Amino acid sequence: MDIVNYLRPKYVLMENVVDILKFADGLLGRYALSRLVAMSYQARLGLMVAGSYGLPQFRMRAFLWGALPSVVLPKFPLxxxxxxxxGVVPNAFSQCLVAYNENEDKHLKEALLIRDAISDLPKVGNHQPNDVMDHCIGPKTKFQQYIRLNRKDMKDYSLGDATPKEGQLFDHQPLQLNNDDYERVQQIPVKKGANFRDLKGVRVGENNTVEFDPDIPRVLLSSGKPLVPSYAMTFIKGKSLKPFGRLWWDETVATVVTRAEPHNQIVLHPNQNRVLTIRENARLQGFPDYYRLLGPIKQKYIQVGNAVAVPVARALGYSLGQAYQGEFDGDYPLFKLPRNFIPMDQATLTRLSEGTSRGEVEEAE
Known part of the structure; x- marks a missing residue:
């Protein structure tokens, strides 16, 4: 806010996790709004869900628009x-959720699932050292057809590297697990809902709390360490399903995170014994495949996990453009995006998607 006060830009857009509205009964959120108003800015707060703009993750985030009195205040895209x-909307800010009213005719497209985003990516192991590899499987869903478009077909006029060669795939690398964790992951069943609770020696007691089975000797790894680590048994007082949790094709993720360790979050691939790769996380965030990340693998995960989801950013950018051109009328804070908002040429879509439908998706082996 001090920087805003110093620069006095025409427009301000801030983003943060929803906890900024939960902390101290929403004190930080109200403070942010009051600072903008005190600087004579128009202000508007909205809670946007990334999955509502065509991604298989929930990812609710708080966005704050500010605009000088001389310009039009941007609205939030429905x-x-x-x-x-x-996710859960903070009660004190429930009226700020960017959504249709219950009685409105929504005409929403179908929710996307994990299979829609990543089922065409080639199989890789726990150790995959190459940040460029061949893309040997064709797209299986319309999302995949779109995300694989080149910069020109996606009508991306931003500066950047040249379009990759046909069939190249960037950053399809998982964080390599250590030997102990890899041995544990190999014993997590390939089924929906699998996690550390499926390992030998664990049983579920009263109130859905895990405990060691006294009738089964503690199983050890090749290193001599226990198969079931104590931290998994005690995480969230033994009630969590997250440690070494396996995602599934017909599910979504709560949010793409910055860390790929499986110790306290569900990040295992549906049917491969590894965590999701950087590219798979990037797909879940809506990054086109021609985006190539730089830096160590852990830094790439952080770059993807900290980013605003691409469809959300694009929708907000469209709102800014409309406001700048004075296209918005009235004080109603929400607006509908145009039907052709996704910037893809129809001829390109037809060429790439002929004969493909969501029902034809096959799970990648």
């Missing part, structure tokens, strides 16, 4: 897709 609910 959802384009249905979404599987994975």
């Amino acid at each position: 959802p384009t897709h249905d979404v599987i609910n994975r």
